Amino acid sequence: MSNGINEVRNEKLMSLIQQGVPVYPDQFNTNYELQEAAKLDDGVNHVRVAGRIMGIRRFKKLTFITISDIAGRLQLLLKMDEIEEELYRQFQDYIDIGDFIGVEGRMYSTKTNEKTLRIERLQLLGKALRSLPEKWHGLTNVETRYRQRYLDLLMTEETQRRMLARIQMISALRRFFEDHQFLEVETPVLQHTSSGAIAKPFQTHHRALDTELNLRIAPETYLKRLIVGGFTKVFEFAKCFRNEGISPQHLQEFTMVEGYAAYWNYEDTMKLMRDMIIHVLNEVFHTTTISIAGHTVDFSEEWEVISFRDLIFRDTGIDIDLYPTVEALREETKRNGIELEHADIESLGRGNFIDILYKKVSRPYMMKPTFLINHPIDLSPLARANDMNPSITDRFQLVINGAEVINAYSELVDPTEQRSRLVAQAMLKSNGDEEAMEMDEDYLLAMEYGMPPISGFGFGIERLLMVLTDSETIKDCVLFPLTRKL
Structure with missing residues (x-):
């Protein structure tokens, strides 16, 4: 056959069709999920379940079958004298691993105490024309695992567990924010500017409006518009797109959870985020102690809080406060023998340069949950300046095992100051810093109608899942990661 079928x-399929057997019926009524049936008492009758065949063990007059789905599996017993002879023959002759079947029968336990359904009725629900990967080796080709995730889900229990954990985590997060009186909202994906973060956007063309648009890099400025509009606590599960380099910690399309609370500052948010992580661990993993990179980390212990300046000084001996210009800081970095890898290192502004430095000398070595605070103001164009030291911001990031998991700050609500910072960012962008922010007049207009004190937070679902499941790459934490077109 062509196309690898x-x-x-295929011959079995044709034969069944010639015999009048419906090979792709429109439905099968079940009364139990597989994981529910596996817990039933012996003797329970009229149990109807369905699933994909993942194992067949044939004996002379009986056959053991394993069917499964994403949530569970169940063993079945097919005996020659307990089912119609024609159905038994059809199963032996035409049914393969990978096919879908629906069965009805009664529960019992085998001599090894495995819950099993004794089949009394059986129906083919779908014929697989390709063989599944070999059971004991599964999918070893990484590219195939990402490109054909459906096979990875079928054959790799670790992938099944991780994806179910993602679903449970999203559910737990929603409940957490709703229990704290946050309202879930939706904001635009197509935007005229690329505000809300420092990143390069994907661009597209709107044919009807004949205008260039960006796919959003963050929902931030629209969520803040809602605060202007009278909301006090909002959050969003937002698909975001950043046209940046591929790495084990970065996806170009990802799901961000972002939220804002009026009348809060970043310290209020810091407490909320710690409570949120503890809640997710308890709800999804049923523990606050997990293994990360071979280390046992108890999240119920106190988390370190350290300033950006103190962290870099501790790890390099460089006091960034003594170097107010990017040129001076670049020279000091070279004097300390620190080589930074970035395609446009000479064009970066001071904020982005400091960020590259931190990611080189400090972040990879931060294992336990740590709140990094007091970021330089030129690294945080939307954050509120600290009252005591206006060169830093009231901001924090949560770092775990070298990954920035959460970003949060007290928001800048002064429209005059915000305009000044966006002008500075726009100048950096015009001078070649592609990750600098654009001017956003519409957002500034909203700010001029007045904002209360605000604190906000943002984090990627995939990044959080990657850390909590100790995954090697963030691609393992999304169902269908983008791959190069064949």
């Missing part, structure tokens, strides 16, 4: 399986 198994010739023998």
Whole structure:
């Protein structure tokens, strides 16, 4: 057969069709999920379940079958004298691993105490024309695992567990924010500017309006517009897109959870985020102690809080406060023998340069949950300046195992100051810093109608899942990661 279809399986399909067997019926009514049936008492009758065949063990007059789905599996017993002879023959002759079946029968336990359904009725629900990967080796090709995630989900229990953990985590997060009186909202994906973060956007063309648009890099400025509009606590599960380099910690399309609370500052948010992580651990993993990179980390212990300046000084001996210009800081970095890898290192502004430095000398070595605070103001164009030291911001990041998991700050609500900072960012952008922010007049207009004190937070679902499941790459934490077109 062409296209890799198994010739023998296709012949079986044709034979069943010629015998009048419905090979792709429109439905099958079940009364139990597989994981529910596996917990039933012996003797329970009229149990109807369905699933994909993942194992067949044939004996002379009986056959053990394993069917499964994403949530569970169940063993079935097919005996020659307990089912119609024609159905038994059809199963033996035409049914393969990978096919879908629906069955009805009664529960019992085998001699090894495995819950099993004794089949009394059986129906083919779908014929697989390709063989599944070999059971014991599964999918070893990483590219195939990402490109054909459906096979990875079928064959790799770790992938199944991680994806179910993602679903449970999203559910737990929603409940957490709703229990804290946050309202879930939705904001635009197509935007005229690329505000809300320092990143390069994907661009597209709107044919009807004949205008260039960006896919959002963050929902920030629209969520803040809602605060102007009278909301006091909002959050969003926002698909975001950043046209940046590929790495084990970065996706170009990802799901961000972002939220804002009126009348809060960043210290209020810091407490909320710690409570949120503890809540997710308890709800999804049923513990606050997990293994990360071979280390046992108890999240119920106190988390370190350290300033950006103190962290870099501790790790390099460089006091960034003594170097107010990017040129001076770049020279001091060279004097200390620190080589920074960035394609446009000479064009970066001071804020982005400091960020590159921190990611080189400090972040990879931060294992336990740590709140990094007091970021330089030129690294945080939307954050509120600290009252005591206007060169730093009231901001924090949560770093775990070298990954920035959460970003949060007290928001800048002064429209005059915000305009000044966006002008500075726009100048950096015009001078070649592609990750600098654009001017956003519409957002400034909203700010001029007045804002209360605000604190906000943002984090990627995939990044959080990656850290909590100790995954090697963030691609393992999304169902269908983007791959190069064949």
